[in-house]
Amino acid sequence: MQEVNWIALIIFIALFVLITVLGFVAAHWRKGDLNLLNEWGLGGRRFGTVITWFLIGGDLYTAYTFVAVPALAFGAGAIAFFAVPYTIMIYPILFLVFPRLWYVCHKHNYITASDFVRGRFGNRWLALAVAITGIVATLPYIALQLVGLQVVIGGMGVVGTGYAGDVPLLIAFIILAAFTYTSGLRAPASIAIVKDLLIYLTAFAVVIVVPIQLGGFGNIFAKVPAAKLLLAVPGANTTGAYGVYATLALGSALALFLYPHSITGILSASSGHAIRRNAAMLPGYSFMLGLLALVGFFAIATGVSGLPEYAIGFKQFGNSFAVPALFLHTFPSWFVGIAFAAIGIGALVPAAIMSIAAANLYTRNIHREFINKNPTDRQESQMAKWVSLIVKFGALAFIVFVPQKYAIYLQLLGGIWIIQTLPSVMLGVYTRWFNDWALLIGWVVGIVTGTWMFIAANFAPNYPLAFAGHSFPGYSALYTVILNLVVTIVLTALFDAAGGKHSDETVAADYRP
Numbered sequence: 126m127q128e129v130n131w132i133a134l135i136i137f138i139a140l141f142v143l144i145t146v147l148g149f150v151a152a153h154w155r156k157g158d159l160n161l162l163n164e165w166g167l168g169g170r171r172f173g174t175v176i177t178w179f180l181i182g183g184d185l186y187t188a189y190t191f192v193a194v195p196a197l198a199f200g201a202g203a204i205a206f207f208a209v210p211y212t213i214m215i216y217p218i219l220f221l222v223f224p225r226l227w228y229v230c231h232k233h234n235y236i237t238a239s240d241f242v243r244g245r246f247g248n249r250w251l252a253l254a255v256a257i258t259g260i261v262a263t264l265p266y267i268a269l270q271l272v273g274l275q276v277v278i279g280g281m282g283v284v285g286t287g288y289a290g291d292v293p294l295l296i297a298f299i300i301l302a303a304f305t306y307t308s309g310l311r312a313p314a315s316i317a318i319v320k321d322l323l324i325y326l327t328a329f330a331v332v333i334v335v336p337i338q339l340g341g342f343g344n345i346f347a348k349v350p351a352a353k354l355l356l357a358v359p360g361a362n363t364t365g366a367y368g369v370y371a372t373l374a375l376g377s378a379l380a381l382f383l384y385p386h387s388i389t390g391i392l393s394a395s396s397g398h399a400i401r402r403n404a405a406m407l408p409g410y411s412f413m414l415g416l417l418a419l420v421g422f423f424a425i426a427t428g429v430s431g432l433p434e435y436a437i438g439f440k441q442f443g444n445s446f447a448v449p450a451l452f453l454h455t456f457p458s459w460f461v462g463i464a465f466a467a468i469g470i471g472a473l474v475p476a477a478i479m480s481i482a483a484a485n486l487y488t489r490n491i492h493r494e495f496i497n498k499n500p501t502d503r504q505e506s507q508m509a510k511w512v513s514l515i516v517k518f519g520a521l522a523f524i525v526f527v528p529q530k531y532a533i534y535l536q537l538l539g540g541i542w543i544i545q546t547l548p549s550v551m552l553g554v555y556t557r558w559f560n561d562w563a564l565l566i567g568w569v570v571g572i573v574t575g576t577w578m579f580i581a582a583n584f585a586p587n588y589p590l591a592f593a594g595h596s597f598p599g600y601s602a603l604y605t606v607i608l609n610l611v612v613t614i615v616l617t618a619l620f621d622a623a624g625g626k627h628s629d630e631t632v633a634a635d636y637r638p
Contacts, residue, residue, distance in 0.1 A: 129282035130453075136462025137281060137469065140323070141297070144316045144470055148304030151311040160503045162236060165309035165510065166485045168393045170231060174402045176314055180478075181390040181403060182410045183317030185212075185381065187266075187475040191324065191417055191468055192273045192448055198421025199447040202353025204366060205418050207373045212411040214378035218551075220404035223382060224397030225554045229635040231392075237482075238388050239490035242549045247628025248561035249494055254568050255546045256490035259385040260483045262539030266384070267479045267520035268532040270472040271298075275524075277465035280449035297473065298521050305477045305517070306510050310393055313477040320474050323467035325413060330464075332416045335423045335455055348426040363596040369587050372599030380544040380602055383551070385482035386475060397638060424451045476517065484513035537586045538579050541602040545571035548606075548613050554636065557629050563616035571609030575601050 155171055157164035172180060190208075198205035226241065235241045238259065243252035271294055278293045304312045339345050346354065359365030381387060394400050424447040452464050488509040493500060500508070524532055545568050548559060578588040578601040589598040617625075 130280075130458055130461065132458035133462035133465060134281045134283065136459055137277075137466045140319075140463070140466035141300075141469065144319055144473070145300050145304065147315050147319065148300075148312040149307055151304070151315040152308040154311050154315060159309055160506050162485065162488065162502070162506045162509055163234065165506050166236060166481055167389065168310040168314060170393055171395050172314060172393050172399070173395050174399045174406075176318075177390070177394045177399050178403050178406050179317040179321050180310075180314045180393065181387070182407060183313065183320050183471070183474040184386050184390045184478045185475075186324070186410050186414065187270055187273070187471055190414070191471055192276055194414065194418050195421035195424065195448045196446075198353075198418050199424050200421075202350075203356050204370060204373075205421060206415070207370050207377070208418060209411060209415045211374040211377040211381075212414055213408060214374065215381050216404045216408055216411075218378065219382060219391075219407070220401055222551050222554055223388075223391050224400045225636040226388075226550075227392060227394060227397045227400055228637060229554070229631055232635045233631065236392070236489050237385065237485050238383070238546070238550045239486060242553060243490070243494075244630045245553050245557065246549070246559075246561035246564065247630070248565065251549060251561050251565045251568075252490055253494070254565060255549055256486045258542050258546055258568075258572075259383075259486050262543040263385050263479050263483045264516065264520055264523070265532050265535035265539055266386075267476050267483075267516065268524045269536050270476040270479075271521065271524040272529060272532070273468050274472040276446055276449055277468045280446065280453060281461075281465060294521065294525070297469070298476075298517055301473050301477055302514050302517050305480060305513055309510075310389070310478065310481055313474045313481075314393070316470065316477075317474050320467065320470040323463060324471060327464040327467045328413050328416050330460065331420055331423065331451070331455070335420075335427070335451070338455060339423070339426055345422060345426040349422050350425075353422075353425070362594060364598065366598075368597050368599045372603045373587070376544065376600035376603035376606075377540065379547060379551075379606065380540050383543050383546050385486055386479040389478055389482040389485065420448055420451065424448065427451055427454055476520070480513040480516045480520075481509075483516045484509040487512045534584050537584075538576065540586065541575035541579060541605060542572055544602045544606045545575065545609050548610055557627060558617065559613055560617040560620040560625050560627070562625070563613045563620055566616055567609040567613035570612045571605045574608055575605035578605065 152159065155169065157169040157171075159165045163169060194205055194208050226238075229235070229245075230241055233240075233244055235244065237256070239252040239256040242255050243249060246252075274294060274297060283293055336342050336345060339348075356366040356370055359367055364371075382391070391400055394403070448468075449465065452461050456464065488505055492508055493505065497504070548567060549564050552559070579586065582588045582601070586601055587598055588601045588604065589596050590604060591597075
């Protein structure tokens with residue numbers, strides 16, 4: 126029977142109480158009328174460079190990231206480090222594309238990417254496709270934040286059988302639902318500051334203390350199996366693991382800022398200049414992520430999977446328990462409480478932003494577009510608040526009643542789906558040449574083909590593309606968005622030749638200061 130680590134649990138609860146208070150107090154921070162969706166769902170677009178840095182960082186580097194990346198290194202080895210170049214490549218994309226998106230959205234009071242697509246291309250069905258893709262891709266992402274929370278709660282010995290074991294999750298999400306409903310985006314923005322400080326403290330502590338205990342990095346790498354230190358050398362006529370690594374990094378980089386929660390964080394900034402400054406500053410998180418990936422190797426070197434006191438954790442959570450097990454083995458209980466709180470709070474911040482982003486999409490691009498075309502400001506914001514609650518508890522129900530592997534499958538599939546909005550959103554920021562119906566058909570082709578590849582690869586995100594006797598295993602999202610773009614370009618040329626019409630409520634001056 127695993128005993129409760131009371132010292133760690135008390136510190137964990139104390140820090141959760143702190144962020145709960147911050148979440149409710151945030152309603153009065155940079156006070157605005159929370160009956161306006163712009164205020165509730167985007168913080169009034171008043172977050173400066175520093176707050177935006179914490180918000181986007183807290184949004185992108187989630188609890189699941191801090192559990193899953195080291196767990197992947199622990200289980201699969203070097204392939205996990207694709208996350209480092211991927212999170213480096215995203216920032217030039219942020220610098221070039223998203224200040225332009227911010228300017229046009231600020232000019233026309235667009236709240237979501239689908240608002241922009243609706244205005245840019247004048248096609249409500251294309252905007253609906255972008256909205257549905259965003260919502261569906263976000264829901265399993267919210268559910269997976271619970272995995273990080275479950276892991277650390279279990280690591281402190283708070284375990285139970287049946288649904289009783291999910292009571293701590295229910296309490297945490299009731300708190301999350303309450304302060305998100307009350308404070309909107311201001312709540313995760315304020316909490317993100319605490320979360321990120323704790324994460325940095327934890328990351329630097331582990332990369333200093335563990336190597337000292339284990340006799341240095343040389344000893345650590347000597348204990349890691351050689352097969353996990355390097356990517357496998359490709360065989361004849363195939364790119365092998367090298368192709369998987371490269372396409373995962375590039376495809377993930379192209380997809381990340383298309384997620385609704387990423388765009389919500391960006392549109393909440395006070396200016397396009399704040400976004401550009403963040404593109405220069407956010408790579409600090411990439412450095413931290415590289416350190417965290419090393420933690421998977423630390424866990425191998427420590428031998429945590431062989432420690433009997435962690436048998437319960439490993440049986441229930443598998444490789445995801447590698448990081449908590451390492452902390453439990455290495456650090457005193459008081460620091461374990463801080464580290465676990467960092468991961469736990471790292472679940473609530475992105476879950477809050479994701480639920481707000483999904484609520485904004487439903488309210489603006491489904492409810493307002495197809496159900497109630499002329500809501501009052503209060504009705505619009507109230508609808509978003511209710512939808513944010515439904516989304517959160519839907520994700521909670523999913524993780525409680527459905528096996529965890531299905532949430533992981535859907536999150537992986539979500540990455541393949543969300544990148545199909547790239548031509549409409551990212552390229553749409555630069556050009557109106559694409560035909561709106563061609564974009565919609567390209568989206569359908571990308572979604573269908575990507576889903577087929579995912580299933581054909583036995584529910585894996587990488588598909589072995591065969592051509593001329595060669596095999597190119599790689600990220601299905603990248604392959605399918607290329608196909609999507611080719612279809613869109615060909616059909617745009619055909620539709621324009623047949624006299625296709627273009628509609629655009631934006632002008633070139635809207636995309637720059």
